[in-house]
Amino acid sequence: MSHFSRQRRLTAAALTALAVAVSATACSSGSGSTDARGGGSGTYTIWDPYPQFDKGSAWVKLLDRCGTEAGVKIKRTAFDTSDLGNKTLLAAQQGNSPDVLIVDNPVVSxxxxxGVLTTTDDTKLDTSKVDPNLLAAGRSGGKTYGTPIGANTLALYYNKKVLKEAGVDIASVKDWTSLTAALAKVKKAGKKGVTFSAIGTEEGSFQFLPWFWGAGAKLTRLDSAQAVSALSLWTDWLKQGYAPNSVLNNTQTTSWQEFAGGDYAFAENGTWQLANARKAGLDYGVLPIPAATGGNAAAPTGGEFVTIPVQDDTARYTTSQKVTACLTSADNLYDTDTTLSYVAPTSEVQNKQVAANVELKPWIEAVKSAKGRTSDNLGTKYPKISEQMWKAVQSALSGSNSPKNALTSAQNAVK
Incomplete structure (x- = not known):
């Protein structure tokens, strides 16, 4: 593709769509020059959203090692997740894209x-071992753009002590009815029920999706009876006092802090809180989020894709592909995903993770049922749908609208 036509395709719509926000891990802020070209062709640039890892970290050492194996020097720049998409579009407009880009999965499509990314057909990147539900987040128009480096998702953490005092057997919690019954028992015992994040941002949508999908709803119809039942579940929990009003302003971090206080029976949160759960000294367990009538709900996948941006000099792809294959090889994935608190994207490495840490078992189950937010070929439509969804959640939970009216308005706005 010529540099000119690529420039023309970087539309205002694409820039707007990049308000696709951040799910998952909160990263500290990163900075860096946006000059992607290093010194000559022997230097390959990598951009990633992990400013929390510095030069001495295992992650940066791995990047350097993969460069060395491919016979090149790596120049790495870390950005905040929310900056990375915009910086990438800008660099592409200037014909200055990094050679390898690691980016949050909803941004890939x-x-x-x-027109910023190459397909795996272009670069001959092998994705055959990746779980199809995780790979789907990087598919658009029947083509695949890159490969996942790891995944995280949501599940329910539960406090064993609180449940025991309330006489709740966790094995009885199999669907929405039994979960709500458990919350009623907990409240009756003088403890707190469940906390989650329903804030008016992508985080709120991210946390609502397992209930939305667990009801059998589809993102193309926000006002379906299934969608209304999911929002009614949350609204009723607030009305009954099973969930606190603070969920309206809770981020995933503040809702975690509520759970870490020790009074809550349940918290919806992510794989990335595992280290904090150990630190809090809670006697906790993890349960995949139940679907309305039983089984595991599909929770949205968080985590990044390793992608190879379009270059004017297509001869660079061979080396970029080698670096990407190295970063996502079975051996390196195990170490990387341990560092990032991610579930690996392949069964082979997942089995290795469980063998080393049995606590990851429910998370691997949750990831196997998970679904990309942009799957179902939604692509750039997702951010618009998501924004209306979180607005509807806010509107219903605050009591200013019924779940049905809130979702009808949301669907009309998307149209």
């Missing part, structure tokens, strides 16, 4: 539709 936006960058792909803007």
């Amino acid at each position: 936006t960058l792909a539709e803007a």
